[in-house]
Amino acid sequence: MFKNRWISFFGVFALFVFIALGNLGGCHDNNGGGDGDGVPPPEDGDGTTTVNIMNNQDESAEVFITFQNISCVTPDTWSSFCNETDSINCNFTLDANSSQNLPLTDTTCNALFAIAFNAPPSQFCDKTQVEFNIYSNGMDPMDTYDISLVNGFNEPVSITDGTEAGPVDCETGNQNVPGVFPLGCDGCAVRLNPPCGFTPGDDTQCHGGTQFDPDPPCQFTQDSGGSFTVNLNTPIPCPTPTPTPIPVPTCPPGTCGGCSSINPFCCPATGGCADSVGGLSGCSDTICTIE
Numbered sequence: 001m002f003k004n005r006w007i008s009f010f011g012v013f014a015l016f017v018f019i020a021l022g023n024l025g026g027c028h029d030n031n032g033g034g035d036g037d038g039v040p041p042p043e044d045g046d047g048t049t050t051v052n053i054m055n056n057q058d059e060s061a062e063v064f065i066t067f068q069n070i071s072c073v074t075p076d077t078w079s080s081f082c083n084e085t086d087s088i089n090c091n092f093t094l095d096a097n098s099s100q101n102l103p104l105t106d107t108t109c110n111a112l113f114a115i116a117f118n119a120p121p122s123q124f125c126d127k128t129q130v131e132f133n134i135y136s137n138g139m140d141p142m143d144t145y146d147i148s149l150v151n152g153f154n155e156p157v158s159i160t161d162g163t164e165a166g167p168v169d170c171e172t173g174n175q176n177v178p179g180v181f182p183l184g185c186d187g188c189a190v191r192l193n194p195p196c197g198f199t200p201g202d203d204t205q206c207h208g209g210t211q212f213d214p215d216p217p218c219q220f221t222q223d224s225g226g227s228f229t230v231n232l233n234t235p236i237p238c239p240t241p242t243p244t245p246i247p248v249p250t251c252p253p254g255t256c257g258g259c260s261s262i263n264p265f266c267c268p269a270t271g272g273c274a275d276s277v278g279g280l281s282g283c284s285d286t287i288c289t290i291e
Contacts, residue, residue, distance in 0.1 A: 047107050049134050050104070050227040051230065052228070053232070054231050060094060060096055061096075062117065063094050063100070064121060065090050065115055066088055073113065074088075091120070108135070110135050114129045115130040116129050130148075130159060140223075142224060144221045145165060145179070146179055148180075148181045153170070165180060165220060170239065178216035179219060182206050184202075185207065190211050
């Protein structure tokens, strides 16, 4: 799921070294506006970052975690609670109104992973993803995080306890929500090469600003040592997108009117098109049937 998306997620610093998603289809190849405006860790802290997952819904949820292959933390690291399915994926059931801590005690271990709810790695599209890059930047460790709708949406989420990312309640209407890559917006403020059938260049759902200076930012970066809670929130009613009507052309009476495999319209009211266009017949009023 990450192949085409992680470039943006790890593009804030030169250490975010890989260019990949057709996942997480389509990749972020911008810096996502990670501007370091996050909350610094407490002065008396030990530099250890805390990540908790909280299920705020009234029923259990399946949590799926996918790791980048350069991540120091792996499914085996969390095998006490997360069932390893392969070298980069694990999952567990999170009961209703309960939480799970993700141990990140080794501050020298760069952890790169994404969290999805009720959507396994094989589900490439229609999936909300929460992305983390923990303890990056070597001797001056930093944490970068965001919520991604680049591949679509399936669950409402937010990240709290730092600079809040989200909340994301619905698949659309996130143009002004900080810490979020909106629907199909692999470039944060633009759609460059989005996956899952989203139209390149259609930026109506994206953030304002530019790819390299989006407004608001699509991800945050802060000093390591803070605390994050990934919230699976209670669904709310969302607006139903209005489908774009497909115009049906008007055809000259008594003619095939250009009936073809890419334009299955314009048949005569009677008769067939097979002789004139080849392989097309079975006209019913104005629609052709392709044999």
